[in-house]
Amino acid sequence: MKKQERLERIIKILAPGDFVSGEELASEFEVSRASIATDIRKLASWGADIFSVKGRGYKLAHAFTPLDKDKIEAAFTSATLAPIRIHTCLESTNASMKSAHDWQQGEVLLADIQTHGRGRRGRDWVAPVGSGLTFSMFWRFDQGHQSLTGLSLVVGVAICRALHRLGVVDVGVKWPNDIYSGMSKLGGVLVELEGQLGSSAACIIGVGLNINLENQNLYVDQPVIDIASILNEEPDRNKFAGVIVSTMWETLQEFEAKGFSAFQQEWQSYDVFQGKRIALSMGERQVVGTGNGVDKSGALLLATDSGVESFHGGEVSLRGFAE
Structure with a gap:
């Protein structure tokens, strides 16, 4: 069995959130306890929050249901x-x-x-x-x-x-x-x-x-x-x-x-910024106005002191603006 496959199987074994001993895992995959410890560290690098308790084994901090x-x-x-x-x-x-x-x-x-x-x-x-x-x-x-x-x-x-x-x-x-x-x-x-x-x-x-x-x-x-x-x-x-x-x-x-x-x-x-005061940043430029929905091309419409202006995607970002 390749290491990647073993890692994926270990995370599924731990998914219910129960303790599983290093000995059980080593026996399941016919590898050493040291190899299992290395695998657990690798899973942690993937973002798995796994903790170890002496005498009980390994446990995933947050149980989850794998995709099926x-x-x-x-x-x-x-x-x-x-x-x-x-x-x-x-x-x-x-x-x-x-x-x-x-x-x-x-x-x-x-x-x-x-x-x-x-x-x-x-x-x-x-x-x-x-x-x-x-x-x-x-x-x-x-x-x-x-x-x-x-x-x-x-x-x-x-x-x-x-x-x-x-x-x-x-x-x-x-x-x-x-x-x-x-x-x-x-x-x-x-x-x-x-x-x-x-x-x-x-x-x-x-x-x-x-x-x-x-x-x-x-x-x-x-x-x-x-x-x-x-x-x-x-x-x-x-x-x-x-x-x-x-x-x-x-x-x-x-x-x-x-x-x-x-x-x-x-x-x-569905627009959560409709009618709200917002700011758009485009590099060093910032435009402040009121959200006015989008046009038929999907461009953002912003009511500013100069009138209603349209903005497309790319480098435009949007955050709630507090006056």
């Missing part, structure tokens, strides 16, 4: 469009999808653990082991790059639709790619494009959603929230994965047929 293909597919709200693939640990689902080829339309890659997840503008996506839902979806747009206007906003709408189906109604969006509950971040979207201008556009759509952070010590630059806190109960990660993936399939097909303009009003109904 059959359970995810059982939660689909529409016909299966493409295969889903699950890995216990990947550096990044987006990076792994980019490094391979021949993905089917709508195919999904999920990971229980991401060691180097990424958000917009190269930021790290922080997700302790088993605490979130992280996956990437492949989608090819035959009409090319010009048909992608507003794509990340549409994915946000799809996620909000799915969460509503799952009973999570206090959710919204922050332009251009964040999912919010109240004024705290619940998740995010990262869209990466492949292909040349003038040809079909292959997109890798990455999604990260906080499921149950369990008071983990996260080093992030903004308030965060999770599904467990909103519902006041332990969410079923597999059910959430199935409903969100299948809702994204439905919504992306609708987007291909109708474009972003068909989603403009719905996106604005």
Whole structure:
């Protein structure tokens, strides 16, 4: 058995949150206790919070339910469009999808653990082991790059639709790619494009959603929230994965047929900064005004002293502005 496979099996053995002795693990995998100790240190480097108690063994600080293909597919709200693939640990689902080829339309890659997840503008996506839902979806747009206007906003709408189906109604969006509950971040979207201008556009759509952070010590630059806190109960990660993936399939097909303009009003109904005083930073430039939704291309509309101005993505960032 390769070491990577052994590591993945160990984390699944520890997932229920019970003590497992080093002797049991060594016997299971026919390796030395020293090898198991080395494996535990490696798992800790992946972000697994494992503690050791003499005479009892190893225990994962926060139990979690591993992702399960059959359970995810059982939660689909529409016909299966493409295969889903699950890995216990990947550096990044987006990076792994980019490094391979021949993905089917709508195919999904999920990971229980991401060691180097990424958000917009190269930021790290922080997700302790088993605490979130992280996956990437492949989608090819035959009409090319010009048909992608507003794509990340549409994915946000799809996620909000799915969460509503799952009973999570206090959710919204922050332009251009964040999912919010109240004024705290619940998740995010990262869209990466492949292909040349003038040809079909292959997109890798990455999604990260906080499921149950369990008071983990996260080093992030903004308030965060999770599904467990909103519902006041332990969410079923597999059910959430199935409903969100299948809702994204439905919504992306609708987007291909109708474009972003068909989603403009719905996106604005979820906009947590609508009518609020906000500041946008573009390098050293900052513009302050009142959020006024988005136009039919998905550009942010900001009411300033100079009138209503529109802003596109790229290096634009958005934070709540306190006067």
